[in-house]
Amino acid sequence: MTVTTADILICGGGIAGIAAAYHLTVRQGVPRVLLVDERPLLSLTSDKSTEAYRNWWPGPDAAMRRLMNRSIDLLEELARASHNRFLLSRRGYVYATADPQRAAGMKAAALSATDMGDVRLHEPDGGAPLSACPYIPAAAEGFTGQPDGVDLLLDPALIRRHFSYLSPQTIAILHARRCGWFSGQQLGMYLWEQARQHGAELLPGRVTAVQLAQGRVARVTVQQESRAVDVNTAIFINAAGPLVNEVAALLGLELPIFHERHRKVSFRDHLGILPRHAPLLIWEDAQRLPWNQEEQEWLADSADTRWLLEPFPGGVHTRPEGSSDGQTILLLWAYHTAPATPIFPLPADPLFPELTLRGLSTMIPGLAAYFEQMPRPYVDGGYYTKTRENRLLSCPLPVPGAYVLGALSGYGLMAALAAAELLAAHIVGAALPDYAPAFDLRRYQDVAYLQEIAGWAGSLQL
Numbered sequence: 001m002t003v004t005t006a007d008i009l010i011c012g013g014g015i016a017g018i019a020a021a022y023h024l025t026v027r028q029g030v031p032r033v034l035l036v037d038e039r040p041l042l043s044l045t046s047d048k049s050t051e052a053y054r055n056w057w058p059g060p061d062a063a064m065r066r067l068m069n070r071s072i073d074l075l076e077e078l079a080r081a082s083h084n085r086f087l088l089s090r091r092g093y094v095y096a097t098a099d100p101q102r103a104a105g106m107k108a109a110a111l112s113a114t115d116m117g118d119v120r121l122h123e124p125d126g127g128a129p130l131s132a133c134p135y136i137p138a139a140a141e142g143f144t145g146q147p148d149g150v151d152l153l154l155d156p157a158l159i160r161r162h163f164s165y166l167s168p169q170t171i172a173i174l175h176a177r178r179c180g181w182f183s184g185q186q187l188g189m190y191l192w193e194q195a196r197q198h199g200a201e202l203l204p205g206r207v208t209a210v211q212l213a214q215g216r217v218a219r220v221t222v223q224q225e226s227r228a229v230d231v232n233t234a235i236f237i238n239a240a241g242p243l244v245n246e247v248a249a250l251l252g253l254e255l256p257i258f259h260e261r262h263r264k265v266s267f268r269d270h271l272g273i274l275p276r277h278a279p280l281l282i283w284e285d286a287q288r289l290p291w292n293q294e295e296q297e298w299l300a301d302s303a304d305t306r307w308l309l310e311p312f313p314g315g316v317h318t319r320p321e322g323s324s325d326g327q328t329i330l331l332l333w334a335y336h337t338a339p340a341t342p343i344f345p346l347p348a349d350p351l352f353p354e355l356t357l358r359g360l361s362t363m364i365p366g367l368a369a370y371f372e373q374m375p376r377p378y379v380d381g382g383y384y385t386k387t388r389e390n391r392l393l394s395c396p397l398p399v400p401g402a403y404v405l406g407a408l409s410g411y412g413l414m415a416a417l418a419a420a421e422l423l424a425a426h427i428v429g430a431a432l433p434d435y436a437p438a439f440d441l442r443r444y445q446d447v448a449y450l451q452e453i454a455g456w457a458g459s460l461q462l
């Protein structure tokens with residue numbers, strides 16, 4: 001048995017644990033931070049992400065908007081400091097619809113989105129423009145000099161001019177502007193390098209026990225292949241991603257979270273159907289998949305395949321991946337989001353590439369060219385670990401000295417910097433931001449809060 005010491009031990013080297021190590025060492029000056037992971041850094045969930053970010057969180061959750069805007073402030077600050085090493089872009093998120101009711105909903109959401117920047121309404125002649133500003137398409141590279149807020153395009157001619165590759169049925173486009181994507185791997189490596197330069201160290205292995213002394217965290221056991229290491233430490237951070245409850249159990253705790261499976265497929269768009277400068281594109285409408293007559297009859301024939309003729313939910317989305325001369329595109333669609341127990345590797349869904357391609361062709365009809373022969377797809381994915389109202393956890397745990405940074409759901413890469421900053425403030429006793437209570441486990445003890453979130457519709461999660 002080897003024994004060592006640390007000021008703080010972080011369990012989990014995904015984006016959450018790495019961002020915590022960065023804030024604690026670089027920004028708070030904690031000298032000895034130990035990061036423990038049984039896998040290579042960032043390899044369980046954090047490298048499966050679409051790597052997109054947005055400050056567009058319409059609805060009642062103002063705390064989420066504040067947290068996310070703070071996180072994007074930090075992303076931009078680090079992008080500037082690192083000569084944009086992690087390729088932060090700002091092409092925006094484009095939500096498209098062919099449904100008049102949804103278009104009206106988009107308009108209402110845009111008009112109420114006053115804390116997300118300016119709102120620019122682009123209506124056909126005769127509409128009263130909210131702003132005299134013309135619609136400015138996003139730049140393909142970089143993140144500076146771009147509009148803020150949101151553009152709502154309701155003018156069919158304008159939609160056709162800028163989004164000719166979208167379905168001619170499209171009647172409204174909401175383009176949220178403080179959004180885009182970046183390399184999560186590069187961001188993670190940049191943060192980890194900075195943390196290491198400020199004293200952080202990696203201890204490969206699995207956290208198997210947390211011992212208390214006088215009711216406080218005192219010692220953590222890390223099991224390596226051939227030996228166990230005992231780490232004397234007063235502070236333990238649970239940043240174990242989808243395994244956050246397995247690690248919480250080492251402290252006798254159970255966190256109020258659940259998991260959803262989310263997959264992503266990529267393939268080479270060798271016909272160049274999706275322009276390389278495209279933003280992230282989301283089709284908002286529920287739909288029935290496009291099958292020809294013969295296929296429909298064949299699918300209707302068996303109870304096993306009949307569900308493929310039923311309506312599928314909205315939210316299928318895509319973006320180009322890589323450089324302007326690349327061909328890879330990413331496709332995602334969470335058409336099954338029932339809670340699931342994490343199993344690794346993720347169980348296969350052989351139909352996922354074809355169903356997602358067909359669903360996406362409703363928004364981008366040119367993709368139907370791949371129905372006969374889809375380019376070889378690559379599928380990966382992981383688990384969204386979520387709380388019931390889809391707000392993450394960044395707070396102390398009921399055991400003194402123990403903390404959690406988890407339940408980062410489908411927005412962990414974009415939220416990690418602000419969530420970890422908040423956690424570091426809890427740990428070192430710095431002033432907490434006003435949104436801190438919204439991400440604290442103790443919120444669930446507040447009956448008024450429970451009643452409030454019960455009325456929130458959906459999680460607005462892709």
Ligand SMILES: Cc1cc2nc3c(=O)[nH]c(=O)nc-3n(C[C@H](O)[C@H](O)[C@H](O)COP(=O)(O)OP(=O)(O)OC[C@H]3O[C@@H](n4cnc5c(N)ncnc54)[C@H](O)[C@@H]3O)c2cc1C
Binds near residue numbers: 045
């Ligand atoms: C398909 C998909 C698309 C996504 N798209 C986006 C997106 O566009 N934008 C966005 O912001 N987010 C996105 N996300 C979400 C994002 O990827 C996650 O929120 C984030 O990666 C979670 O990071 P984490 O550090 O909490 O967990 P993880 O990355 O899973 O890291 C947890 C780590 O803890 C380690 N660990 C667990 N238990 C132990 C133990 N006992 N001992 C030692 N180590 C342990 C694991 O080995 C793992 O490395 C997406 C997720 C998926 C699945």
